[in-house]
Amino acid sequence: MDARDEKATGGGAAPALPFDGPHLDALMERAGIDVLVVSSKHNVQYLVGGAYRFFFFSHFDAIGLSRYLPLLVYVRGKPEDAAYVGNPMENYERELGKFWMPEFVRAWGSLGSMAAAVERIRKLGREGATIGVERAFLPADAEELLRKELPAARIVDATIPLERLRAVKTPEELGYLRLASERVVESMLAAIAQHGPGSTKAEIVETLRREEVSRGLTFEYCLITAGTSLNRAPSDQVWREGDPMSIDSGGNYKGYIGDLCRMAVAGEPDAELEDLLAEIEAIQMAARVPIRAGALGGDIFASAGEVLRTSPNGNILDFVAHGMGLISHEAPRLTDAAPVPYPGDDAGQPLQAGMVLSIETTLPHPRRGYIKIEDTVVVTEDGWEAFGDGGRGWNRSGAAAKA
Amino acid sequence: MDARDEKATGGGAAPALPFDGPHLDALMERAGIDVLVVSSKHNVQYLVGGAYRFFFFSHFDAIGLSRYLPLLVYVRGKPEDAAYVGNPMENYERELGKFWMPEFVRAWGSLGSMAAAVERIRKLGREGATIGVERAFLPADAEELLRKELPAARIVDATIPLERLRAVKTPEELGYLRLASERVVESMLAAIAQHGPGSTKAEIVETLRREEVSRGLTFEYCLITAGTSLNRAPSDQVWREGDPMSIDSGGNYKGYIGDLCRMAVAGEPDAELEDLLAEIEAIQMAARVPIRAGALGGDIFASAGEVLRTSPNGNILDFVAHGMGLISHEAPRLTDAAPVPYPGDDAGQPLQAGMVLSIETTLPHPRRGYIKIEDTVVVTEDGWEAFGDGGRGWNRSGAAAKA
Numbered sequence: 001m002d003a004r005d006e007k008a009t010g011g012g013a014a015p016a017l018p019f020d021g022p023h024l025d026a027l028m029e030r031a032g033i034d035v036l037v038v039s040s041k042h043n044v045q046y047l048v049g050g051a052y053r054f055f056f057f058s059h060f061d062a063i064g065l066s067r068y069l070p071l072l073v074y075v076r077g078k079p080e081d082a083a084y085v086g087n088p089m090e091n092y093e094r095e096l097g098k099f100w101m102p103e104f105v106r107a108w109g110s111l112g113s114m115a116a117a118v119e120r121i122r123k124l125g126r127e128g129a130t131i132g133v134e135r136a137f138l139p140a141d142a143e144e145l146l147r148k149e150l151p152a153a154r155i156v157d158a159t160i161p162l163e164r165l166r167a168v169k170t171p172e173e174l175g176y177l178r179l180a181s182e183r184v185v186e187s188m189l190a191a192i193a194q195h196g197p198g199s200t201k202a203e204i205v206e207t208l209r210r211e212e213v214s215r216g217l218t219f220e221y222c223l224i225t226a227g228t229s230l231n232r233a234p235s236d237q238v239w240r241e242g243d244p245m246s247i248d249s250g251g252n253y254k255g256y257i258g259d260l261c262r263m264a265v266a267g268e269p270d271a272e273l274e275d276l277l278a279e280i281e282a283i284q285m286a287a288r289v290p291i292r293a294g295a296l297g298g299d300i301f302a303s304a305g306e307v308l309r310t311s312p313n314g315n316i317l318d319f320v321a322h323g324m325g326l327i328s329h330e331a332p333r334l335t336d337a338a339p340v341p342y343p344g345d346d347a348g349q350p351l352q353a354g355m356v357l358s359i360e361t362t363l364p365h366p367r368r369g370y371i372k373i374e375d376t377v378v379v380t381e382d383g384w385e386a387f388g389d390g391g392r393g394w395n396r397s398g399a400a401a402k403a
Numbered sequence: 404m405d406a407r408d409e410k411a412t413g414g415g416a417a418p419a420l421p422f423d424g425p426h427l428d429a430l431m432e433r434a435g436i437d438v439l440v441v442s443s444k445h446n447v448q449y450l451v452g453g454a455y456r457f458f459f460f461s462h463f464d465a466i467g468l469s470r471y472l473p474l475l476v477y478v479r480g481k482p483e484d485a486a487y488v489g490n491p492m493e494n495y496e497r498e499l500g501k502f503w504m505p506e507f508v509r510a511w512g513s514l515g516s517m518a519a520a521v522e523r524i525r526k527l528g529r530e531g532a533t534i535g536v537e538r539a540f541l542p543a544d545a546e547e548l549l550r551k552e553l554p555a556a557r558i559v560d561a562t563i564p565l566e567r568l569r570a571v572k573t574p575e576e577l578g579y580l581r582l583a584s585e586r587v588v589e590s591m592l593a594a595i596a597q598h599g600p601g602s603t604k605a606e607i608v609e610t611l612r613r614e615e616v617s618r619g620l621t622f623e624y625c626l627i628t629a630g631t632s633l634n635r636a637p638s639d640q641v642w643r644e645g646d647p648m649s650i651d652s653g654g655n656y657k658g659y660i661g662d663l664c665r666m667a668v669a670g671e672p673d674a675e676l677e678d679l680l681a682e683i684e685a686i687q688m689a690a691r692v693p694i695r696a697g698a699l700g701g702d703i704f705a706s707a708g709e710v711l712r713t714s715p716n717g718n719i720l721d722f723v724a725h726g727m728g729l730i731s732h733e734a735p736r737l738t739d740a741a742p743v744p745y746p747g748d749d750a751g752q753p754l755q756a757g758m759v760l761s762i763e764t765t766l767p768h769p770r771r772g773y774i775k776i777e778d779t780v781v782v783t784e785d786g787w788e789a790f791g792d793g794g795r796g797w798n799r800s801g802a803a804a805k806a
Contacts, residue, residue: 040465041463041465042465055624055625055636055637056624056626057624058623058624059462059621059622059623059624060444060623061540062443062444062445062540062729062730063730063731063732064730064732064733064736065539065562065563065566066539066562067539067540069539089626089635092634092635092636093636095634095636096634096636096638109539110538110539133543135513135542135543135544135547136468136469136470136472136512136513136542136543136544136545137464137465137470137542138542138543139538139539139540139541139542139543140536140538140539140541140542140543140545140546140547141538141539141560142539142543143543144538144543157544159468159469160468163468206619209616210616210617213612213613213616213622214613216609218462219462219616220461220462220463221458221459221460221461221462222458223459223492231495231498231499232492232495233458233495233496233498233499234458235499326465327465327466327467328466329466329467330467333467
């Protein structure tokens with residue numbers, strides 16, 4: 001059967017949703033949004049369900065003079081009106097039963113996709129709706145077309161309600177995050193064991209990349225330091241005997257990020273290095289103490305802060321905690337110290353079971369280098385669980401490089 | 404040294420450019436563009452040079468409530484006024500000497516990046532300039548800010564001049580493309596050798612992914628068919644004894660794509676399969692005959708078409724040729740049949756040495772399945788050279804799956 005002869009059809013009974021439909025409807029209502037036109041890969045994945053990400057454009061977007069632009073049109077309270085605008089090749093995925101959306105429309109390029117979404121909205125008679133888009137993930141040409149073609153519509157940003165929808169993870173999502181975290185740490189330990197004095201940071205990162213991929217992950221990045229340098233880019237810098245090394249890597253499984261930092265040393269750690277890591281460990285563990293459903297996000301900072309303030313290096317230590325999942329920094333938003341300025345602040349809100357936190361303590365030591373531990377901790381009803389919690393001490397390098 | 408204490412400085416003598424500056428200036432002048440604000444990863448990489456792609460955001464963009472948005476500001480004829488707006492962590496890369504741009508500015512999020520670019524343009528007194536952007540790769544919120552902050556500026560699309568700049572590849576780029584092509588084909592042959600009847604398409608793609616990564620490539624995608632199905636998505640479909648299989652994969656080396664298609668068969672090909680592949684091969688080879696600097700792009704279609712028209716399956720055969728490089732479909736734009744509608748048409752223009760073409764012949768056979776060969780051919784002064792030109796026949800499967 002030639003896929004091109006297939007006709008997509010729509011309408012009919014309300015489909016079963018792979019996400020919490022009533023929750024999304026409530027979030028949309030609170031934000032005054034009638035129709036969503038979702039365009040980011042992470043939110044399209046979340047709403048399509050089944051950890052869907054179109055395989056052809058999983059890593060890049062550009063093609064020809066334009067790009068891949070998936071658009072999921074969702075009408076509040078009416079899943080039966082939903083439509084998915086995808087690349088023509090995504091019909092292969094439709095044939096495999098990946099889409100719950102009653103209508104699938106094929107389009108090329110950012111303008112082709114938006115034209116198809118506009119047509120769908122018109123067909124539904126929602127030309128005057130308040131339409132929620134993700135403005136940081138919607139190309140300028142596509143948004144202009146939307147505004148021009150639907151002049152009566154009100155266009156608003158839907159980033160925050162969509163982020164809120166993803167804040168509490170399902171058991172399936174927690175499984176992905178656990179697996180990603182465990183495999184990132186296993187990969188780090190394997191890479192450290194294969195390298196020693198004489199290896200460059202770039203070589204160690206390349207080994208890590210292959211180790212993550214061989215465990216079924218998609219490698220995202222590695223921030224790495226060696227010796228006293230605080231430069232975290234992979235480079236030709238050589239790891240030397242006695243040097244500490246920080247390895248902070250993100251790798252995803254089905255889009256869910258494992259993001260942890262572990263320490264290594266070429267040889268044996270001296271007493272000062274042991275003390276410095278113990279100082280970080282004490283803060284990391286103090287941060288976990290209050291975590292349970294119902295505790296406030298701010299309690300984590302209070303508990304960690306108490307230890308940090310009396311720490312020998314408290315003046316240069318940096319503590320941060322933030323939600324994570326499909327994005328490495330997402331809800332719950334616990335701190336202003338997170339890199340992207342957050343308009344909201346969840347520090348005063350109760351944590352919920354199924355929220356996943358990244359907890360990080362960093363010591364950029366002027367004499368001993370960059371020392372850091374980053375952990376992944378999931379909130380449970382009566383406490384917490386840490387994913388990929390091994391390798392927290394000084395991991396010894398393997399054999400010296402052959403060169 | 405703590406990167407945060409560093410101060411980026413600008414101004415001074417004209418820096419050496421890693422691209423053809425006069426060519427870019429001429430392209431800008433022809434398009435009436437005074438200032439470029441480049442935002443796509445491929446064009447930022449091209450203009451920064453050294454196959455630069457910031458490692459932390461190489462694969463994803465989203466962080467917090469916004470995204471990574473690199474912006475390269477280039478003023479026509481004035482490289483000394485260029486500025487690069489990057490993520491604060493990119494200062495690690497600046498410290499390593501990766502940037503020729505005299506000014507480096509750190510920003511978070513799409514609005515933060517654009518605010519920094521606007522400030523730079525103001526400082527240069529170019530508030531009334533014609534500014535070229537990539538509208539399919541510029542978020543709607545960032546473009547709105549640009550228009551609002553610089554109301555006297557004229558904003559135009561710069562996609563085509565930037566694509567034109569990349570059309571003829573340097574020896575360094577050709578080296579990357581050769582390596583990517585060769586390693587993609589090697590990886591395919593390795594994956595085919597490790598699988599046989601009983602393996603699923605998804606298992607074979609996972610092996611291919613690991614083989615590409617183990618050769619230093621970034622795996623992009625694999626379109627795959629087995630047996631008589633024309634569905635090209637990785638899935639649980641089982642490869643059965645006697646089944647043909649098409650494997651069409653893209654993998655990049657330093658951003659440059661190797662994109663080829665090879666055929667395999669579980670067991671031995673029968674006479675009909677041999678004939679069908681020979682039919683494709685004849686068209687692929689006819690397409691190469693006219694290729695040399697100075698020949699017209701359309702000559703390729705004329706030569707291939709002559710064979711295609713008299714081919715037994717000419718009525719369902721599909722032939723296409725298109726430029727490739729940092730993007731899998733780029734200049735020279737030779738055909739309307741390419742997936743993304745091309746406003747320009749290079750078919751009537753002379754080919755230039757250093758242009759790289761992807762040449763594809765596809766036979767979606769209703770009874771024998773999807774049979775296809777895709778090659779990478781570089782135009783030289785007196786002819787052509789094919790990269791990764793092995794494995795063009797029926798590659799036999801390895802042992803049957805253990806299951």
